[in-house]
Amino acid sequence: MPEHHAKPNENTISQWRQDLADASPQTIVAFALEKFKHITISFSGAEDVALVQMAAKIKPNVSVFSLDTGRLHPETYQFIETIRNTYPIDLKISFPDPAAVSELTQQKGLFSFYQDGHKECCAIRKVAPLRIMLKHYNAWMTGQRQDQSPDTRQNVEVVQLDKAFSSPQKPLIKFNPLARWSSQQVWDYIRAEDIPYNPLHQQGFTSIGCAPCTKPVLPNQHEREGRWWWEEATQKECGLHVRTE
Amino acid sequence: MHITLVKKILKDGSACKKCADVLNRLNKNDQMKFIDETLTADERDLNSPGMLLAKELGIEQAPFFVVTTNGTQKVYTVYFQFVKEVLQQKTDAKEDAQDILDQNSDLDFL
Numbered sequence: 001m002p003e004h005h006a007k008p009n010e011n012t013i014s015q016w017r018q019d020l021a022d023a024s025p026q027t028i029v030a031f032a033l034e035k036f037k038h039i040t041i042s043f044s045g046a047e048d049v050a051l052v053q054m055a056a057k058i059k060p061n062v063s064v065f066s067l068d069t070g071r072l073h074p075e076t077y078q079f080i081e082t083i084r085n086t087y088p089i090d091l092k093i094s095f096p097d098p099a100a101v102s103e104l105t106q107q108k109g110l111f112s113f114y115q116d117g118h119k120e121c122c123a124i125r126k127v128a129p130l131r132i133m134l135k136h137y138n139a140w141m142t143g144q145r146q147d148q149s150p151d152t153r154q155n156v157e158v159v160q161l162d163k164a165f166s167s168p169q170k171p172l173i174k175f176n177p178l179a180r181w182s183s184q185q186v187w188d189y190i191r192a193e194d195i196p197y198n199p200l201h202q203q204g205f206t207s208i209g210c211a212p213c214t215k216p217v218l219p220n221q222h223e224r225e226g227r228w229w230w231e232e233a234t235q236k237e238c239g240l241h242v243r244t245e
Numbered sequence: 246m247h248i249t250l251v252k253k254i255l256k257d258g259s260a261c262k263k264c265a266d267v268l269n270r271l272n273k274n275d276q277m278k279f280i281d282e283t284l285t286a287d288e289r290d291l292n293s294p295g296m297l298l299a300k301e302l303g304i305e306q307a308p309f310f311v312v313t314t315n316g317t318q319k320v321y322t323v324y325f326q327f328v329k330e331v332l333q334q335k336t337d338a339k340e341d342a343q344d345i346l347d348q349n350s351d352l353d354f355l
Binding site: 117163164 | 262266338339341342343345346347348349351352353354355
């Protein structure tokens with residue numbers, strides 16, 4: 001089927017959401033690949049490998065990309081290579097702008113995020129390269145799930161207009177095929193399909209990002225507690241406690 | 246147009262880091278000249294002008310900008326959005342990226 005030529009609008013996306021209301025992740029992946037020729041998959045080197053498996057089964061040479069921030073764990077780099085060698089995919093690695101990284105580290109050192117928060121570094125090492133990467137595509141898929149963060153993911157839909165990276169001239173569609181799956185379901189799938197996984201998971205890492213900003217979590221700790229754990233207090237710092245009681 | 250900046254003072258008397266960062270950017274980019282009024286939201290004083298304005302507007306974080314045009318108020322809690330929409334100045338790729346991150350909390354999956 002040819003690529004979806006008309007610019008998708010909120011009505012189209014709403015209809016797709018209805019069409020996919022009870023769809024499995026595999027069906028959503030197939031739907032996305034059918035609708036869009038210029039589509040890519042974000043692969044972080046974690047359990048979103050499940051998406052790579054689903055897509056590669058349907059469309060060999062499917063486009064996949066990883067953001068090499070320069071600060072990933074050695075295990076993650078090895079794992080990305082394992083995936084490159086395991087699947088018939090077109091794996092692209094994107095890198096941050098060296099000048100921007102140099103400016104940050106010259107001014108603030110290599111660990112400024114522990115004092116100033118992670119966003120400045122993430123903007124340079126992740127968001128800016130992601131923005132450049134996504135300019136080449138009309139749609140992308142992520143491994144976002146609703147159960148990953150009670151604060152920021154509850155409203156993740158299986159398909160949505162990506163308001164972060166769309167422009168009025170070029171809407172970008174984001175598919176989140178795993179949105180309704182739990183972590184348990186993802187891991188059941190990984191085991192059932194005998195999919196390779198990042199060895200960091202065996203060391204207690206549930207969420208895997210950059211090495212300085214990710215740590216293992218204890219049983220029953222939420223997976224997001226392993227990310228930017230030092231920031232809770234500073235984030236609260238920005239709040240204004242204006243109530244008088 | 247009247248632009249009010251509200252910055253915060255923490256309970257220990259120090260400036261909040263995010264406010265200091267925004268003030269640095271405003272100074273560095275020669276944008277303080279566009280700010281008509283700066284109010285302090287002092288956590289030690291709930292009746293400080295910034296705290297009262299935050300309460301009146303229902304704003305729960307600082308810093309923030311209140312832009313009043315022809316009697317209509319609009320609040321900006323994201324510096325880069327304020328710069329682009331109100332000052333109509335360009336921001337660089339790094340600033341744009343940070344703006345995207347500030348406005349899209351779900352990007353923490355990256």
